Amino acid sequence: MLFSTSTIAAVALAFASTVSAHATMFGVSVNGQDQGDGRDKYIRTPASNDPVRDLKSPNLVCNTNGGKPAPSFVKAPAGASLTSRWFHFNPNDPNDIIDPSHKGPIITYIAPFTEGNGAGPMWSKIDEQGFENGEWAIIKMRNNGGKVNFKLPSTLAPGQYLIRQELLALHMADFRGDQVEGRGAESYPSCFQVEVTGNGEAIPDQDFDFNRGYTYDNPGLFFNIHIPFDKYTPPGPPVWKSRRMRKMKRPKRPHFINTVVPEARI
Template sequence: MMYSIASALALASTVAAHAQVYGVWVNGVDQGDGRSAYIRSPDNNNPVKDLTSADIVCNVNGGKAVTDFVSAAAGDKLTFEWYHDNRGDDIIAASHKGPIITYIAPYTETDGTGAIWTKIAEDGYDGSEWAVDKLIAAGGKADFTLPDGLAAGQYLIRQEIIALHESDAAYNENSARGAQFYPSCIQFEVTGSGSAVPDQDFDFNTGYTYADPGIVFNLYGSFTSYTIPGPEVWDGASSGSGSSATKTAAATKTAAATSAAAAETTAAAETSAAAVATTSAAEAVVVTTSAAAENTPAPTPTFSTIVTSAAVTKVESETTPVATATGSPSTGCGSRRRRRSARRSIKKLNGSI
């Protein structure tokens, strides 16, 4: 029942609900009535619903170039002033909630169809309020800023309201319903020293579809967010369509450099670890040997320990570990007498052999 009442109210307000652009303000300065002067104004304020129609781009008179241009510099604040029947009236029915989206394209005298558009501003649903609610509260004025780096030249700037009060069904399935589009295209002469050229190359006839969740949307259902249709807002500095590729390439280069650095760090760490392990092992051997040498007294040569057989010498050399003495040799009279006695014993043994 709630849905039926809401739908009935929306239908009842349809006749008095529509809107179009009256004029433009540049940095707060009114540029005057722009209808059919610098605005390619439609004959009436009826909505466009067919996404395959050329009218979805710049409305029914989008292909009729007008004589004037609004002059603005890159970085200027622009305000599009919307109205219903007369300037300053009810603007648009409060039931026509939805986003306000702004695009720019190189100037053309044609109807604006084709892949020439770049998104420069958008306002949708912030969790409690729609862009259309803000438009009504501001007396029909919707603000945005021209990108600072925008190259000088002539452009078409397109702003649209998408009213979602009947968007629960797709227009191609039910022509009595569907999202209502209110596009308006305005001719601009942009000045400045910027060099950035918008190039998202968005095409409304193929970029907007009936499968888009921002175009087929149940305004009366339960929701906490809304997906604005179209591309991301252009940053105004890098190329539009190329920005993602540039960022991807940069990310890939960074990842490769990081991986290489990580590999070098790992290899260095492994080499250092191996060196530490080897050094530690060598130190352990030295410590063990030194300890053994310190704890093992130097053998005293006696006759019983003198080698008399080559075979015995070989066996003993293979089976007896060598202790390395690290202390100073023994000194004193007793030691000298023992050495002389040992030498005499060796001489006697050699003589008997």
């Protein structure tokens, strides 16, 4: 495979910037109401802001502390507009988000609440933002002060859930991660806990398994952003629609976990 000088230069620049480029989730807003710093409160905050490249690792799902339940939940009605907020080192600096070389999609999934790490067939995709109008979703997020807007399904059944949002950086994805050490797509997953209210009856049932569904040859993960392209499709299933519903036992509600109620905007 041959690459142009400009492509090689772009890859080299991307590699050089990776040391200071990473990101993690800071907090969530519900219908415009800031829920405050969610780290280790309702977010299962990872030990670092480093990416996950190993597609067989359980850390691919909810990162390094994915199996450590947070002590509280964000409360949100079905159909609510949610905004997640990401940062690199300084959450008070709107410019300290992620390096601009880290281009790629932002994908959001939901699953019934679990105290485990989320591994296995339990996830459904509720939002994806990829490459639109010549701009990557991560760059849009960066230009928006680290904020990502999405909605809960309006027919979502009440109960406790785990939401996984992922920044998928493709600056090194021109080589497969299982074939070239240090290369491949970089996943930045963060999971937070939400208690959904309302009268909905739909429970997402795609049963997606990240360790099986994300493969090194998946065109959404093995993709060269440094050469011209016409279209990009994010990995994973299509965005879930609530036309299909099934009855299932709702997740347990641990008695030791409190609910975060909306606070005034910070």
